[in-house]
Amino acid sequence: MASYKRSSSPFLKIAKKFNCFYINGLPKRHCKPFVVEGHQVGLVRPDIMVELLRYPEVFIVRPDSVELNPAFRDFDERTARVEQVLQECRANNTFVTLKGWRNECYNVHSVLTDPPLLRMDRSATCLFGIRNYGVTINGFVHDSNKGLCLWMQRRSPTKETWPGKWDNMVSGGLSVGYGVIETAIKEAQEEAGIPENMLKDIRPSGAVSFFFESERGLFPNTEYVFDLKLPCEFTPKNNDGEVETFDLLSINELKELIASPDFKTTSLPIVIDFLVRHGVISPETEPNYAQLLELLHVPLQTIYHRAAPSENGDKGL
């Protein structure tokens, strides 16, 4: 009887890498939902819980959840009380991720379309397994010689996260106050100097969801994906100092690069999704095709299922 191990393809191996928490951590670790105002907004690992127990006036560790003190009245009070704990942890070197304090906040929502419940520094959200949303643009070209090609960037060596790694042409976190397509367009201009007229045909092409874990913490990521066909003569040009270089890769070059350790792990699902949608990865060549598709869309909504009290019988699905 064949086992998955025997028939594992390079793409499935990659999908297991960016889903290391979904596959290995989630079934084994005894993580607890992080609950704010009755909504599950995160997931807390046992090793983080131990530290939070030292702040019982802020975090209430229950048998089946870690709850932010419900006595806090509003967004501002929640934000301030959590910030206070984080700054103390930072001063004490409690968590490695806080060494990379960003002075840039992410909002914490129960549902992305709802008003935020609090905000916290980007470096801290992985401690609580807060869901993270981003956008990526696949910039592709139909080259008369090399066929389908994709623009890739090499991240600046001074970037806080994944310095020097290869990455998709354009990507960015969803910023407060910006819509999804708006963020994509803003990033395309800043990160790759793409002029407005080339951006009018940008096409929303789906979303990938995956659950990664690193030494820093938990990363339940959802990435909105856009395809953008670029003219052959165009070359991306960075405007914000975050990119070392851009390179146009053929499909074969790309396959080699994503199998190497030089590619940012959490950007890989977007490349694989692109190769699937454009027919490069097909059910004929990929024995684990259906499984691969599932690992590009892991059920974060179901994992973060603790429903709002008002959602009677409609539990977050």
Place this chain on the structure above:
Amino acid sequence: MASYKRSSSPFLKIAKKFNCFYINGLPKRHCKPFVVEGHQVGLVRPDIMVELLRYPEVFIVRPDSVELNPAFRDFDERTARVEQVLQECRANNTFVTLKGWRNECYNVHSVLTDPPLLRMDRSATCLFGIRNYGVTINGFVHDSNKGLCLWMQRRSPTKETWPGKWDNMVSGGLSVGYGVIETAIKEAQEEAGIPENMLKDIRPSGAVSFFFESERGLFPNTEYVFDLKLPCEFTPKNNDGEVETFDLLSINELKELIASPDFKTTSLPIVIDFLVRHGVISPETEPNYAQLLELLHVPLQTIYHRAAPSENGDKGL
């Protein structure tokens, strides 16, 4: 605080319809894995279990599984012993689904790429929640007036399942001995009379997975999806008597049709996936975009996770 109910879009409503078991049945019913030779190949509802208890020499109902008697030696013996039970149930009118006995079998696999463990009549697989695999071709046209259009078929009123309902242009179950693309091409010729030269640009475009339930039983479905751009002047023509008519629909006509009860429920995910990949459904217009994407790819692999004994530490993911 907004709830999902309030922000529910028409597409999310449809996705909940074709995932009625994933959303409502799976968390609430006490279904047990159906195990053959140590592999989970299905899921059995309590009401089905009660009937299977009458055949203890064939089905062993344990606290956490329903197992096919492991004493059966091979494919042939397993197939014959299950067939015997099914024929008795059919004669006794035990299960409504067996009224539609097909005299056409599906193989039962632990993994699609592995040799089959047994086979059973198509009408019976939903009793055991056996995973079902199919192919669908989206035949689309870029019309100079109506823009992006999709060919749809109305199923023949004499079809065993979903008679007279609207459906995708071409679809079919994966037949024994045929590959995925091979099945797609065979069905395209038989069902819609598409000539070989038009099929050379058929593009594998992903797969959708969903978990539907009807009065007949459980349907964990994975559908391999193909896109095929057709010339404006071409009209599909049925060759096997299974189609009443074909119609070319604009995106607005299509949106209306899929919201109506006239569309085959289990074909809806393929339409929604097409609309997502082609940018018609976008994060700007669809407040539940990420959730919708998840419901097009529910984690059947994880739900059917009972690993083969050989897959040490690599539990079916």
